[in-house]
Amino acid sequence: MMSNAATLAVENLETHFLTKAGVAKAVDGVSFTVGRGEVMGLVGESGSGKSVTGFSIIGLVDPPGEVVGGQVLFNGENLLELDEERMRKLRGNRIAMIFQDPMMTLNPVLRIDTQMIETLKAHDAGIKDDEARARARDVLGQVGIPSPDERLKAYPHQFSGGMRQRVAIAIALLNRPDLIIADEPTTALDVTIQGQILYEAQKLCRETGTALIWITHDLAVVAGLADKICVMYAGRIVEQGKLDDVLDHPVHPYTVGLLGSVPGHNTRGHRLYQIPGMTPSLLKLPGGCAFKERCPRADAACDVHPEITEPVAGRQVRCCHPHLEGQAAS
Numbered sequence: 001m002m003s004n005a006a007t008l009a010v011e012n013l014e015t016h017f018l019t020k021a022g023v024a025k026a027v028d029g030v031s032f033t034v035g036r037g038e039v040m041g042l043v044g045e046s047g048s049g050k051s052v053t054g055f056s057i058i059g060l061v062d063p064p065g066e067v068v069g070g071q072v073l074f075n076g077e078n079l080l081e082l083d084e085e086r087m088r089k090l091r092g093n094r095i096a097m098i099f100q101d102p103m104m105t106l107n108p109v110l111r112i113d114t115q116m117i118e119t120l121k122a123h124d125a126g127i128k129d130d131e132a133r134a135r136a137r138d139v140l141g142q143v144g145i146p147s148p149d150e151r152l153k154a155y156p157h158q159f160s161g162g163m164r165q166r167v168a169i170a171i172a173l174l175n176r177p178d179l180i181i182a183d184e185p186t187t188a189l190d191v192t193i194q195g196q197i198l199y200e201a202q203k204l205c206r207e208t209g210t211a212l213i214w215i216t217h218d219l220a221v222v223a224g225l226a227d228k229i230c231v232m233y234a235g236r237i238v239e240q241g242k243l244d245d246v247l248d249h250p251v252h253p254y255t256v257g258l259l260g261s262v263p264g265h266n267t268r269g270h271r272l273y274q275i276p277g278m279t280p281s282l283l284k285l286p287g288g289c290a291f292k293e294r295c296p297r298a299d300a301a302c303d304v305h306p307e308i309t310e311p312v313a314g315r316q317v318r319c320c321h322p323h324l325e326g327q328a329a330s
């Protein structure tokens with residue numbers, strides 16, 4: 001049907017928080033697409049707007065936050081125009097989000113089997129109990145949970161952090177949604193474990209054609225696993241493109257900084273270089289480029305807010321002095 005169109009096309013999304021101290025533009029003109037079976041890594045430091053981007057897509061931004069602009073086209077339909085009832089239906093069926101706090105997905109007082117069977121029944125009221133249980137067991141196994149039959153009887157607190165995230169992914173996958181947005185838990189799970197979990201999720205999404213957005217603060221987690229990457233800084237995507245291309249030749253000074261100590265493909269499992277300075281508060285952004293105060297390339301030209309350009313084919317960048325030295329001709 002819509003084989004060429006992206007599953008999700010976010011266009012110029014803007015989400016603001018209207019606080020007493022001022023307006024925080026948590027998401028400020030964000031655009032990207034994710035296609036069937038495609039994996040997109042959404043990467044950025046704490047507070048850069050990754051979770052708010054996810055919440056904006058699924059219509060779960062609460063006051064004082066508000067989506068104030070843009071479009072979220074899901075299979076061609078603008079989600080920002082749907083009523084709450086339709087949106088809730090989509091969330092249960094076609095779109096799933098794995099929250100940064102897994103306990104937002106998991107009910108602490110219910111056994112895993114009860115939660116999984118309920119999820120299946122919400123989608124397909126006619127499904128028989130033993131059929132639902134068998135499917136729940138299969139999906140748990142698919143996300144790498146050992147002895148799924150036994151684990152079905154456990155409660156969420158009986159799982160480790162990494163296993164709990166796998167359970168949340170299993171629940172998200174149950175109804176074979178078109179889109180999964182997975183927000184990595186903040187509780188410092190090992191980069192290697194995150195990579196393993198993403199590996200399983202990616203494999204399954206490729207098989208089912210599910211589009212997957214993997215939110216992480218650590219570029220090393222998505223290295224080698226995502227198809228494309230969006231790097232966020234202070235509410236904006238500063239660089240996006242095919243993952244391998246970006247890792248091989250980052251052009252935005254922020255991405256270059258992130259990759260400073262780990263250039264090339266072999267970034268998995270390495271710790272990232274810390275860029276000197278702090279993420280600016282969204283309420284006190286410098287005029288022009290938000291990265292200005294930390295950027296070794298900053299000059300007077302950066303006092304103007306940089307527009308998105310495509311200095312290299314297939315790469316969108318917000319910077320007036322991108323690193324194009326040594327860039328393969330394109």
Ligand SMILES: Nc1ncnc2c1ncn2[C@@H]1O[C@H](COP(=O)(O)OP(=O)(O)OP(=O)(O)O)[C@@H](O)[C@H]1O
Nearest residue numbers: 017024026045046047048049050051052053217282
């Ligand atoms: N409830 C809120 N009230 C006011 N501002 C908020 C609220 N939630 C988020 N924000 C603003 O939105 C910005 C982005 O928040 P978000 O949670 O998306 O960051 P993040 O990239 O997911 O960070 P982390 O890696 O720590 O999860 C924050 O820096 C903050 O300024």
Ligand code: SF4
Nearest residue numbers: 289292295302319320
């Ligand atoms: S616009 Fe200027 S300050 Fe911003 S990243 Fe580019 S060079 Fe650095």
Ligand SMILES: [Mg+2]
Nearest residue numbers: 050051052100
């Ligand atoms: Mg977050």
